[in-house]
Each structure stands twice: as structure tokens, then as C-alpha cells.
Amino acid sequence: MLNSIAETLHTQQGAIIKATEQHISISLLALLIAIVIAIPLAILLKDHRRIAEACLQVAGIVQTIPSLAILGLLIPLVGIGTVPAVIALVLYAIMPIFQNTYAGLTQIAPNLEEAATAFGLTKWKKLQRLELPLAMPMILSGIRISLVMIIGTATLAALIGGGGLGTFILTGIQSNNNTYVIIGAVLSAILAFFFSWLLKFVGSNTKRLRVGMLAIVILLVGFSGYQGYQALRPAPTEIVIAGKMGSEPDILIHMYKDLIQQEDPRAEVTLKPNFGGTTFLFKALQSNQIDVYPEFTGTVNQQIIKSKQKTGTNPQKTYQLAKRELARRYQMRYLKPMQYQNGYALVASPQFAQTHQLTKMSQLANYNNEITAGFDPDFYQLHDGYQGLKQPYGYHFKNVKTMEPAIRYQAIANGRVNVVDGYTTDPQIPQYHLKMLRDDRHFFPPYQGAPLMKESFAKRNPRVVTALNKLAGKITTKEMQQMNYEVTVKKKSAATVARQYLIKNHLLDH
Structure with missing residues (x-):
């Protein structure tokens, strides 16, 4: 097991670093938003007990709702990806911070409050010099509780294409790869331990606390400025290709990228592997969050168009039904399928x-x-x-x-x-x-994979269509089985395996 972990850490180094960065980014963003909401709210309500208790009740109710249910409720409103994941994490993080801040501010000894008033301190000065300093240990405790909770819960972001270390955990569970599960779980635990220790260290004395608060302010301003810049600057032309969980979709989307960039060297292609299940990917395609993803004919007929029409075991009829209904109902183009079937x-x-x-x-x-x-x-x-x-x-x-x-x-x-x-x-x-x-009586329905995209995207990008159509009729079941074996068992990168196949079969130049 240790050798397998070491090998995976070496071969998947880039993916692990990227997933860790995504996990930290999602977690810290959710924590900062929760702090900005919860602490000012507690300050405003410290003298309004009934309203504060009502807010605590609401926050407590939110905490009892399963995270998957919250994500499911958010998807129709804000789509999939990072946004619903961050919103869900913020909802979970608010209660500990609000509760501890409110408790810290309302449990200050009355004689200290009276002394501050006697010295003529205004309400703002009293908050600044007396109440916040005395409540700070409890506030920091609430922040630490929320942070640990966020880092643990953020693994679920992988279910809706939000990225993070959850992608390794989910991929490991689906492929029975305990190494991936251990790497994802252990790194999540290390992040929770490290940031919890960091907050404790920062809050251990006044000087460190001031430096820490200044760092938080700078981080908030910097992040807001970066997001504003990203929103205002002209967006580069980019093709976003996503794939479902597992090695096979990962291999396919890397093939798509290589073929597109060979056809159009100026194309900027972004890959989003392990983006989620069929429902999430299809909704992302509809909302223009992604441009292309590989889908299977049987899955289209059963899960997307929910066809009641009997297609039998003829692969061509199954594909034509899927293609026709996708175009009619959703204005999407379903390109020609590959040879192999994943049924x-x-x-x-x-x-x-x-x-x-x-x-x-x-x-x-x-x-x-x-x-x-x-x-x-x-x-x-x-x-x-x-x-x-x-x-x-x-x-x-x-x-x-x-x-x-x-x-x-x-x-x-x-x-x-x-x-x-x-x-x-x-x-x-x-x-x-x-x-x-061999299914010699042809019972199982056909499941052939093909690129799926919006019709409008296909018309704007004919070179992408030309590039991806090169895979039509290619890749046998044995070949895909072997490529999955090389990625899952031999721990080769999906990018390497995909490129090797394309070169070997003269679909890609060296």
C-alpha cells in the first residue's frame, strides 16, 4: 500500500497539487464570506436577544439539512461548479462563528460595561476597546470550528464539479482504488489540522492577532480585486471540455484536447476532469459552463431524453434516436460515436x-x-x-x-x-x-460514446467538430479496456495514455 501511495503521489503530482489548491481556495473563500456575514450580524444583534435567538434557530436548522440536499436545491438556482459548493459551505459555517461571537459579546461582566460607560466611551469605542478584545478568544474558537467543518465538507464539491480533494476520494470509491481514497482523505485531514493550528497560533497573543487580522483584510481586498479584474477584462476564447468520474472519461477528454489543438493550434482548451455525473454535466452544457463532454448513446436515451421508444440492440438506431431527440429538444449536436461500447x-x-x-x-x-x-x-x-x-x-x-x-x-x-x-x-x-x-443474444442495449455539444457552439467552431470526428468509429473495446488498465492499475497519467493511442493510430502528429 505504501508503495502504491508513493507511486501515485509521484505520477499524479500535478493533479494532487491542483486539487489541493482548489480545496484550499474553496474552503478559505467560504470561511471569509461566513466571517464577513456572521461577525457583523452578531455585533448588530448583541443588544437584541430575541432576534439573535431567532437567527441562531434558523442557523441551527440549516445545519441539520444534509449537505447533498442543499447542493441539490442550489443547482437549479446557481448551476453547478464552485458557486453552489461555496454557498453550501457558507451556510454551514455561519452558525459556529455567529454563536461564539454573540456569546462572547453578551457574556462580558456587567461591571466592565458600566466602567466603560462611566469613562465616557462611545458605543463604538466600547466595542473596539473592550468587547471585541474580550470576546476574541471565543470568536476565534468559532472560526476554527467552522474552518475544520468546511474543509471536511468541501470534499462534496467534487460531486457537482467544484473540484478539490473530493475528486480523489470519489474516483477511488468508484474504481475501488484505496490509494486515491487515502490520499484524498489524509490530505483533507492535514489541511484541517494545519489551518486549525495556524488560527490557534495567530490568536495566541495580541501582536500575532493584529498581523493575522491585517492579513485577512489584505486577502479579502486582493481576492475581491482579482475577481473584479477577471470580470471586467476581455475574456479569452476558451473551449471547456469536461468529463465524468473515472479514468475513461479522463482519457477521452485528453484525446479531445490533443485533437482540437492539432486542428487549431491557437485554441485554448481547458479540461475539467471528474466533473460529476450525467445530470450535472448536461446542466453545465445547457448553461454554457462547459462546451463539450463525452456521453454514451444508451445514457442519452435512458437518462436525458428518457425515451419510451424501443431501440433494440442496433447501435446505429440507438445513436440516431439520441442524435435526433437531442437536436429537437435541446438544440444540441451529437457527433459520430466511437466503435467501442461501455455497456x-x-x-x-x-x-x-x-x-x-x-x-x-x-x-x-x-x-x-x-x-x-x-x-x-x-x-x-x-x-x-x-x-x-x-x-x-x-x-x-x-x-x-x-x-x-x-x-x-x-x-x-x-x-x-x-x-x-x-x-x-x-x-x-x-x-x-x-x-x-459475449452477449450472443444481444440483450444489453448499445452504449457508444460520442462528443456532445450545443448546436450554436458547433456552428461557431467547425474546426472542433472536424477534429473530434476523427475519433468516429475508432477505439475498440479491448483498446479502451487496456487504456483504462494503464491509468487505473499501472498509474500512468490519462494525458500520456491518450496521446500514445492517438500517435499509434496516426490520429496525432508526434
Whole structure:
């Protein structure tokens, strides 16, 4: 495990640094906004107990709402990406800062307040010289609590394309890569510990506190100025390409980038890997937050257009339906698909496959009484999974165990099961020398990947369309399976693997 962590830290150094920077940026921005809201509000309400208690109740209610629910409510209002993540973090961070600031200001000894009034101090001078200095330890304690909470919760930003260390955690969970999970979790914990210690160090004496407050003010002014400059200056022409979680979308978007820049060397291409699921990506495309992303024909028909039309197993008909409905309903252009399909598959252990000479799915029915299968819960229950396979293939397996996708390949590798469900391009198939069985009765629907973009973008950027169409009909299932293996198992960078394929297949110049 230590060797794997060290290797990943070396090969993914750039991605880890970028994710860490994103995590710090999101966390500190949310904290600064929460401080600007919570501390002045507590000062204003310190003499209005009922209103202050009502605000505390509201803040407490917000804290009880699951973070995923808040993100879901924010997406229709502000889209996806960093903005909803920061808003959600601010909502969570306000209560500890407001509560501690209010408590610190209202628990000052009455005789000190009376003495300050007797000396003729104005309300502002009393706040400046007496109340804030005495309340500062509690204020800093609230800030520290909020900061630790923010850094931990910020990992969820990866679910909506906000970036951060959560991308490594989510990618690790999806690909059963514990190394990624450990790196993301440990770095998040280190950040929380470091910034908590830093705040404690800054607040340990008056001089450090003043320097720290000055640094915060400078940071606020600098950040605001930078954001203002970014908003006012002419935006450069940029093509933003995003991908879903995992190695395969990461490989594809790097191919897109290389092909576009070869076609148009002046193109500025920005990649957003691990941007989220289908819903988030499609909404980002609709709202012009991204320009292109790879999507699969079966996913378009089932999740986006929700077609009730039966397309059967013909890949061309499936693609044409998706293309036509995307254009009609959403004014989007769906380019020509690649050759490979990333759909469901049944996979047998090498020993079981060799013993029974298995090559296709129909042969499994001959050994129903010998099969112990490990299926994803969804695959087991859905009609387009195991339940639907029973009639055309005659399956009545002796024992079926449901297990999370991340562990089913471990189960077959360890001999606990001899058949599992999977996807045709899963890297674990070559990793464990498993036998993917051919769907000889054509049960599973086609899932071919192709670039998806707005029609208006395609018309403005014909060279992008020309570049991406070079992948049409390219990449076999075996080739994509191997590329996923090289990224996930051998820890090669997606950019390197993508470029090597394009050069090898004469799609890209050296």
C-alpha cells in the first residue's frame, strides 16, 4: 500500500497539487464570506436577544439539512461548479462563528460595561476597546470550528464539479482504488489540522492577532480585486471540455484536447476532469459552463431524453434516436460515436471459464447449479439486468450475492464468486485475467460514446467538430479496456495514455 501511495503521489503530482489548491481556495473563500456575514450580524444583534435567538434557530436548522440536499436545491438556482459548493459551505459555517461571537459579546461582566460607560466611551469605542478584545478568544474558537467543518465538507464539491480533494476520494470509491481514497482523505485531514493550528497560533497573543487580522483584510481586498479584474477584462476564447468520474472519461477528454489543438493550434482548451455525473454535466452544457463532454448513446436515451421508444440492440438506431431527440429538444449536436461500447457485461473467473470453455453468455445456463454470482444491487433488481436475463438466457443461478460495485471484482479475484456483472471496458478484467462473455443474444442495449455539444457552439467552431470526428468509429473495446488498465492499475497519467493511442493510430502528429 505504501508503495502504491508513493507511486501515485509521484505520477499524479500535478493533479494532487491542483486539487489541493482548489480545496484550499474553496474552503478559505467560504470561511471569509461566513466571517464577513456572521461577525457583523452578531455585533448588530448583541443588544437584541430575541432576534439573535431567532437567527441562531434558523442557523441551527440549516445545519441539520444534509449537505447533498442543499447542493441539490442550489443547482437549479446557481448551476453547478464552485458557486453552489461555496454557498453550501457558507451556510454551514455561519452558525459556529455567529454563536461564539454573540456569546462572547453578551457574556462580558456587567461591571466592565458600566466602567466603560462611566469613562465616557462611545458605543463604538466600547466595542473596539473592550468587547471585541474580550470576546476574541471565543470568536476565534468559532472560526476554527467552522474552518475544520468546511474543509471536511468541501470534499462534496467534487460531486457537482467544484473540484478539490473530493475528486480523489470519489474516483477511488468508484474504481475501488484505496490509494486515491487515502490520499484524498489524509490530505483533507492535514489541511484541517494545519489551518486549525495556524488560527490557534495567530490568536495566541495580541501582536500575532493584529498581523493575522491585517492579513485577512489584505486577502479579502486582493481576492475581491482579482475577481473584479477577471470580470471586467476581455475574456479569452476558451473551449471547456469536461468529463465524468473515472479514468475513461479522463482519457477521452485528453484525446479531445490533443485533437482540437492539432486542428487549431491557437485554441485554448481547458479540461475539467471528474466533473460529476450525467445530470450535472448536461446542466453545465445547457448553461454554457462547459462546451463539450463525452456521453454514451444508451445514457442519452435512458437518462436525458428518457425515451419510451424501443431501440433494440442496433447501435446505429440507438445513436440516431439520441442524435435526433437531442437536436429537437435541446438544440444540441451529437457527433459520430466511437466503435467501442461501455455497456453491461457478465464476467467469469479464469478458472471457471477455462473449466467449462466459456466464451458467450448463453453457455452459463448449462451450469446454473454451479454458479455463485456477485451482482451490483441495481443490476440484480432491474429488468435490464439479471431479472431481464432470466428469460432469454434461461438463468437460474444457484446463489446470487448482491454487493457494492467497488468490491465485486475483489470477490471474484478471491474466489468468493465465479461470475460478476461489470462494464465492458473495466480495467479489472485484464487486471485479474477475467473472461468477459459475449452477449450472443444481444440483450444489453448499445452504449457508444460520442462528443456532445450545443448546436450554436458547433456552428461557431467547425474546426472542433472536424477534429473530434476523427475519433468516429475508432477505439475498440479491448483498446479502451487496456487504456483504462494503464491509468487505473499501472498509474500512468490519462494525458500520456491518450496521446500514445492517438500517435499509434496516426490520429496525432508526434
